[in-house]
Amino acid sequence: MNIGDVSSRSGLPAKTIRYYEDIGLIKPHRSANGYRCFAETDLHKLAFLGRARALGFTIEDCRTLMALYEDESRASADVKQLAQEHLAKIEEKIADLQAMHDTLGELVNCCAGDSRPDCPILKDLSGEG
């Protein structure tokens, strides 16, 4: 398979696939003309990476997850720990965003949103709150 086929079958942009090769996540062979030549296992890895990235794992997490996946003698505890740490980071981000949302939402509610200049949002930002 050429990169275009792999791209459409995996859903990942060709640029991303080249980048993944660049950083050593996949190692496709090369055809005589210099084109990348992907096997089914490469496609499978890319799909794996796509799903892990969609769950928000960092590239380095993905590297670890792939290594665990390929290690038949892994302990599921290692996978679970990685996932739990990632889950904790997600929760932290949600909490941060939720705090922003609550504060900003309240300010928005207090703002008349008309043609007059008085604005509680600007007032709060300027520290007059």
Added chain:
Amino acid sequence: MNIGDVSSRSGLPAKTIRYYEDIGLIKPHRSANGYRCFAETDLHKLAFLGRARALGFTIEDCRTLMALYEDESRASADVKQLAQEHLAKIEEKIADLQAMHDTLGELVNCCAGDSRPDCPILKDLSGEG
């Protein structure tokens, strides 16, 4: 005031303050020795920027907000719209993170997390789910 004073009074790192000057958000004067020389208004602007950034506004949003703040004849509707758009982006991010959280949380719950290799997390990532 030198940059160190402004940094401790605004809570922003000196690096950040220099960066904000670089991109034209503030324009401190210079002393004879070349040091930046901040007035109270600069400090006020930096505090404004710090609060806006803490609410997750982008730098470009901050630029707009500052311009609105300094425009005495602004309409609060403009501020409100900007804030509402930002609020919508925050909500989108929260929803994305929440979806990741739910999916990953379920997988984590299903994983025994012991010394055996069987792992529903890896199974899901590999597409066997």
Added chain:
DNA sequence: ATGAGGGTTCCAGTCAGGGGAAGGTCAAGG
């Protein structure tokens, strides 16, 4: 032979700064 539609490499940019080097300035202490 030429054009379209693949592929390749490499360089630069994104966002919002952070890290650190090389060097200038200032006040206090010996």
Added chain:
DNA sequence: CCTTGACCTTCCCCTGACTGGAACCCTCAT
């Protein structure tokens, strides 16, 4: 007078995970 240490300056590279684009090569059909 010299030095030390704390401060300041500019400059350039680094981050994550790509994305865009230039310049060029390969293959096939017209």
